[in-house]
Structures are given as C-alpha cells and as structure tokens.
Amino acid sequence: MKAVVTGAGGQLGQALVAHPPADGEVVGVPRASLDIADPVAVADMLRRLRPDVVVNAAAYTAVDRAETEPEAARRVNAEAPGVLASACCGVGARLVHVSTDFVFDGGGGAPLTPESPTEPLSVYGATKLEGERRVQDAMPDALVVRTAWVCSAHGRNFMNTMLRLMRERGEVRVVCDQFGTPTFAGDLAQAIWGLVGAGASGIRHWTQSGAASWYDFAEAIRREGQNRDLLGTEARVVPISTEEFPTPARRPRFSVLDCSLAYTTLGATARHWQDALAETLAEVARVEQQNA
Numbered sequence: 562m563k564a565v566v567t568g569a570g571g572q573l574g575q576a577l578v579a580h581p582p583a584d585g586e587v588v589g590v591p592r593a594s595l596d597i598a599d600p601v602a603v604a605d606m607l608r609r610l611r612p613d614v615v616v617n618a619a620a621y622t623a624v625d626r627a628e629t630e631p632e633a634a635r636r637v638n639a640e641a642p643g644v645l646a647s648a649c650c651g652v653g654a655r656l657v658h659v660s661t662d663f664v665f666d667g668g669g670g671a672p673l674t675p676e677s678p679t680e681p682l683s684v685y686g687a688t689k690l691e692g693e694r695r696v697q698d699a700m701p702d703a704l705v706v707r708t709a710w711v712c713s714a715h716g717r718n719f720m721n722t723m724l725r726l727m728r729e730r731g732e733v734r735v736v737c738d739q740f741g742t743p744t745f746a747g748d749l750a751q752a753i754w755g756l757v758g759a760g761a762s763g764i765r766h767w768t769q770s771g772a773a774s775w776y777d778f779a780e781a782i783r784r785e786g787q788n789r790d791l792l793g794t795e796a797r798v799v800p801i802s803t804e805e806f807p808t809p810a811r812r813p814r815f816s817v818l819d820c821s822l823a824y825t826t827l828g829a830t831a832r833h834w835q836d837a838l839a840e841t842l843a844e845v846a847r848v849e850q851q852n853a
C-alpha cells in the first residue's frame with residue numbers, strides 16, 4: 562500500500578509518517594509542498610504520487626482565530642477536503658479524513674457515538690463538519706476519523722503550553738467544567754493505519770481511553786512533569802469555570818467520544834490517556850536531556 566499524508570508537518574501528520582503501517586510506504590507532504598486548498602496542486606500531487614490511500618491530516622486548527630477568519634477556516638476545513646475527495650476518486654485512491662469532537666455541542670453527559678446529533682458551537686467546528694459532509698458526498702465510502710484533544714511531544718498543544726506556563730509562572734488557572742479525552746498523536750496514527758488496514762469506512766471515533774477535564778489533564782501534566790524534573794519549580798494548578806476564562810470560540814462542555822465501534826474494528830481498546838501522557842513526557846524529558 563502506498564499512502565500520502567497531507568499536512569505532514571502537523572502533530573498528527575508527523576506521527577502518521579513516523580509510525581507507518583508494516584505493509585505500507587508512507588509519503589509525507591507538508592504544507593510547504595502542498596496547499597490542500599489549491600485544486601490544481603492537489604490534482605498534480607495525486608498524478609505524480611499515485612497513492613492507494615490519502616490521509617488528510619491538514620487543517621486550519623486555530624480554534625479561536627477561526628472566529629475572525631471564517632473564510633480561511635472554511636477554505637481549508639470544508640472546501641479543500643471535498644475537492645481532495647473528488648480528486649482521490651479520479652485516481653482510485655481512498656481518502657481518510659480526520660475530524661473533531663468540536664462537531665458536537667457537548668450539552669449531554671454521555672459519550673458521543675458516530676451517530677450522535679452534531680451541533681457545532683464554533684466556526685472551527687462548523688467548518689470541520691462541512692468538510693466531513695463534503696468528503697462523504699464526493700466519496701461515500703471514505704473513512705472519517707473523529708478525534709479530540711490531540712497532543713504530542715512536538716507541536717502546539719495543551720500539554721506543551723501547560724509545561725511552558727508552569728515553568729514561567731508557577732501557577733496556571735485551568736477550566737474544570739469541560740470534559741473530553743486527551744489523545745496522543747502516535748497512538749492515534751497507529752489506530753488510523755489499523756482502521757485503513759481493516760478497510761473501515763464511514764465515521765469512526767478514536768481517542769485514548771478515559772475522560773478528564775482540562776483541569777484534570779493539567780494536574781496530571783504537573784504531577785508527571787514534576788516527577789520527571791520538567792518544571793524546575795513547584796507549580797500549582799487552580800481550577801476555574803468556563804465563565805472565568807472567556808474565549809472567542811465556544812467549546813463543548815462534554816465531548817467524550819464513544820470509540821467502541823473503532824475499538825471493535827481494531828480488536829483493541831486504546832490505552833488510558835494517563836499512560837500515553839506518561840510516555841510522552843518521558844520523551845520530552847529525554848529530548849531535553851539530549852539538548853542540555
């Protein structure tokens with residue numbers, strides 16, 4: 562199998578390239594080589610590389626900025642995936658598209674299945690939902706993988722922001738009334754390749770196991786970071802409410818995803834987010850020691 566990963570410079574894109582499937586060749590195409598919003602460049606890339614599978618890990622992921630740049634977000638998250646899906650059909654390649662828990666409003670209290678009603682609260686969520694629909698319209702048997710709260714050792718993410726703020730300020734205030742599941746790019750990448758190998762199509766949810774508030778997640782980062790000497794100082798995490806931390810984009814209160822369908826296809830549940838966090842922070846510590 563020959564696979565192309567778009568957005569290969571991002572957290573998930575890098576992980577998809579770093580953890581290729583055993584029977585596959587993976588070509589990572591970063592933004593500098595391919596703007597997925599350029600239909601001519603997309604067609605050209607597909608003609609040149611002739612992949613069996615394309616995994617679209619490119620996205621406009623600046624959730625708050627999207628509120629003031631809706632057109633830019635829509636171009637990348639909604640229009641481009643639809644064009645990519647049509648172009649993939651044209652060369653007989655399957656498309657795997659990555660989407661988000663932010664397609665839900667998070668107003669309930671039970672884990673959300675792929676069939677749960679969608680109701681995005683933000684421009685980012687709405688454009689990602691439109692992207693899913695355009696992909697499925699163009700390629701009815703495409704695979705759409707919704708995930709949540711993605712982190713990796715390298716990249717812009719909550720874990721790295723917390724580590725930085727804890728070092729700089731010693732105290733961070735973190736919302737304790739929004740719940741989801743921290744998910745680590747390496748595990749997610751391997752699950753995506755597993756779903757591709759199993760021939761899955763339609764919408765699948767995949768996150769690590771377990772659930773947490775952002776506060777719980779920050780506390781775990783503090784504990785684990787302190788144990789691994791990553792903070793350099795005693796840090797404190799203070800729980801606050803969403804109302805005390807207003808952001809331009811509204812976020813779901815409860816967007817824990819029910820991943821049982823994907824776990825069944827894969828024949829394995831995901832490991833708990835705390836185990837994946839511990840491994841990721843061990844990697845951060847190793848890299849920092851090497852660079853010291």
Ligand SMILES: NC(=O)c1ccc[n+]([C@@H]2O[C@H](COP(=O)([O-])OP(=O)(O)OC[C@H]3O[C@@H](n4cnc5c(N)ncnc54)[C@H](OP(=O)(O)O)[C@@H]3O)[C@@H](O)[C@H]2O)c1
Pocket residue numbers: 567568569570571572573574591592595596597598617618619620621622637659660661662689708709710711712716717
């Ligand atoms: N991060 C999360 O918490 C999260 C949660 C749920 C779902 N997801 C979904 O998971 C997927 C991967 O996200 P991620 O965490 O890996 O995000 P990321 O680290 O921000 O990576 C996204 C990548 O897409 C690239 N990109 C943006 N516009 C592009 C364009 N027009 N053409 C080609 N590449 C473009 C970005 O390049 P630049 O950096 O140069 O802009 C970046 O390398 C996305 O579909 C996202 O919606 C993420």
